[in-house]
Amino acid sequence: MGSTMPLLRFGKGLLMVAMLIVLAACARTPTTGVGNIGAGPDGMGGGGAPGSQQEFLVSVGDRVFFETDSSTLTSDAQATLQKQSQWLQQYSQYRIVIEGHADERGTREYNIALGARRATAVVNYLVSLGIPQSRLSTVSYGKERPVAICNDISCWSQNRRAVTVLTN
């Protein structure tokens, strides 16, 4: 039994290191908001208090996905944005940044423009659902900030996204 203690400690150390890396990652992100963190495991923080960023993330969903080289909103994306619109109209204290992203299967500069086009598609849709334009702004990260790291199709699709980030 005695021999497991150092191992346990070692494991904890690793966890600490992992958490520090995650925190460092968040600290480098210029916009504060749930969009850059991603959903935690079930039960962690629960659904969040009504009107909280956590609730928006867990109960509404902060992101929509796109087909390859497309900025057309799929029916899934429209359904998510309709839920977002209802929530955002209820909690009008938030300003909203739509981050547009692209997968790695494109060139750097084109993907910057493609990310902007995706973010704009989301903004236009939210405005059409009644969110005031003045609450919304966009930014494109091109392919510079992938969330999923791999080299196959299932992975690329997670990176072709627009993320709704709430700021106070």
Next chain:
Amino acid sequence: MNVLTRRAALKMGLSGAAMLAAGPALAQLRITVTGGNFTPMPIAVPNFSSGDPAFGAEVAQVVRNNLTGSGLFRLIDPAGYPQQVGDPNATPAFDAWRTTGADAVVMADVNRSGQIQSSLRLWDTSAGQQVTGKSYGTDASAWRRIAHMASDAVYTGLTGETGYFDSRVVFVAESGPRANRVKRLAIMDQDGANVQYLTDGQLPAITPRLSPNGQLCAYMVFDGPQSSGIYVLNLANGQTQSLGRFGQMSFAPRFSPDGRRIAFSVTTGATTNIYAMDTAGGQPQQITTGSAIDTSPSYSADGSRLVFESDRGGRPQIYVMASGGGGAERISYGDGSYSTPVWSPKGDLIAFTRQSGGEFQIGIMAPDGSGERILASSYHAEGPTWAPNGRVLMYFRDPGGNEGPSLYSIDIWGRNERRIGTQGFASDPAWGPLLS
């Protein structure tokens, strides 16, 4: 094998490709590339004689690496040389050099006395004649430039082409996990040595480009709605200035050949158009209109035209127009999509990134779109940049996953693909001018 024949073959290889733009030269280009009978010229480079023999050996080694790295030369093993240290002031013992198999031998010295001074003679061992005799100097702080200038003298003497070794490449040095990667600008000698960082990595910096005189570096800072945009760094004094804030985001900066203008992309809503403005500042002029994505502009060598990428026809393709705008004509018609066109400094070719069949490719075509040739193909390859002599390209490849990008070079005949050694990951290379 007669050295003159070899040298003639080298020159023919280079000029054959130079005629690519003429169209009917395609057959000649093919002969050059697929002939398989191109044999790198065997060359001997003894240590440079020097008051500091270790220094002379070090300089000679950089020259050897440059010449063999070009793919045009094969180094004869110094262990078999009849003399280990070169003497530029004596006629070589041609018989002895011929027995080593060397068709050419480089005899040089280098000395430090405040400045660094070097003299070099390049000899044709078969004819027993001098090909090139040169002397040159640099600041004591830039000793590698002496080796690069010597390399250019040899390259020019034996190919008839301008060299490219005395040049630098700016690039993005990347580190850290892919999802949160630090991206710093850095500059290095073309061979990957002598790396200096230009930005601290606090803000991600991408797509650097050097001005034609190599003194300014335009790039994009990429960090959210507040600070994204184009900046210009003065390499002489380290000062950075914003080019200005245009639309929601401006990016893809490119200098005109005279350095006075910068073309770039401006995003407004879903639309991205090309603008240009004076490097010194002022109001930008809109060059393209419409609702498409127009980006990655590149000036022709004479500044009269711009090649750029646009998805106005559906997928991204390459178009050429007047540099003031208007009359855009599509020039890319192969399968897939085309991006990042770059006009050769010689004006004869346009390099590009192509995506086709699930692969990324680096290719070249004439400015009218004819003579397209794919030089390299892989899971990901992107962003070619021209060596100042228009005969070598550098670009970056990324294997995906948790790995990161590396820089590669290849010649315009698709030969000699080589990884440029960098510490850590590297992307977005942009080749600067010949310094001497």
